[in-house]
Amino acid sequence: MWFKKKIELFNHPLIEKVDKELSSILKADLITSDSEILERLSKEEQKQSGIASSDLLSIYENKKDDLIKFTCYSYSKESKIELVEEYPNPEDDKQDNSDSKTVGLSNGFSITYAIYFYLLSKNDNKGLLDYLSVRRIPSFKKFHERLINYFHESKGVVLSDSYIQYAAGYDKGNVTIEDIDKAIKYIQEMDEEHGAFWISILMDNDEEYVIEVNKRQKVSVMYGEKIDIQYDSQDWNEVKHILKLHIDRKFEDIILTVKKYRKHNKTYKLCGLRA
Structure with missing residues (x-):
């Protein structure tokens, strides 16, 4: 009997390449320290999603550009929300982020967005909502609504400058x-x-x-x-x-x-x- 070999996503060359491309676009360093911990957390995340690793890899293989646009657009939008929440006073000089730069992104971070992207591309809104709930995402219902908007809005985005x-x-x-x-x-x-x-x-x-x-x-x-x-x-x-x-x-x-x-x-x- 033949058994299908399980695909390891965390250290997959294609995913590493996408992570590097995303970090370049977002002007952020790619953090590769504590790789064992990051790999364990990533595997747990994939398991909770219920999505086969081969299906997630197919996103990178067949819809890489769309995934990159969705990831960058979502990340950028969420970063602005976090800044507003941290500095609610519009006159606070700390809120001026005209020259801001993301500090760093963990190795394999794009897998998280690939999970979002996969569920959204399947129009599985309930599956995404359940996943965010299991992951204990703060205010997951509002985040779910934003992700749906990001998915549709990112299709018209031109990332490259x-x-x-x-x-x-x-x-x-x-x-x-x-x-x-x-x-x-x-x-x-x-x-x-x-x-x-x-x-x-x-x-x-x-x-x-x-x-x-x-x-x-x-x-x-x-x-x-x-x-x-x-x-x-x-x-x-x-x-x-x-x-x-x-x-x-x-x-x-x-x-x-x-x-x-x-x-x-x-x-x-x-x-x-x-x-």
Whole structure:
């Protein structure tokens, strides 16, 4: 007789990858200490949900993008609720979280949201309510209502505030230094027509700050309507340095770099740029 091997989710490579992606989007460190305790709690959580580990894994395999949007949207919304409850006075200066950063997220935390997501995707509202009750979630009925709203609202959410696109058509959100390395290698191997890519950063005022690079190492800096600079870089290392500054939002450093070495003595006005 053949027995189906139980899937261990906590240390599964795909779930670890999603956890890292989520921590990057949420600007939080991924806490990996006390892994034995976290693994035990996670297994208990899965057992209480009554959902097969294979069904939860299928969410990561087939609906990863939707899970990530739901998790980030839910987490962000709940964090704001906690801040309001902690500092109910709107004039309390402690409530100013414009530069706030989540302290940390535990390894395997996305499994919790995968459980929510699975039950919501099955429209099993009673199952979710019972699960939250068993988990002793504070004010679980209100939390249940919020989760239902988050599930539907998150479908229209665009999480990425940066993306990279190749002239050949490939694109990806949440640009990393690895994406830059890959793109530079790619355009060196392409023909003139397809030998270019650009990285766009979406600003709070809905402007796009774009840098385009072609295979001749020409860098075009286009920041909104006020900045438009064409720059012939010295080598691919400098291109990579400029693009790293770009995804780190160090825009003034980029302007100073390209102005220092530009061939044409032209003045560029720096309006509304912040490092």
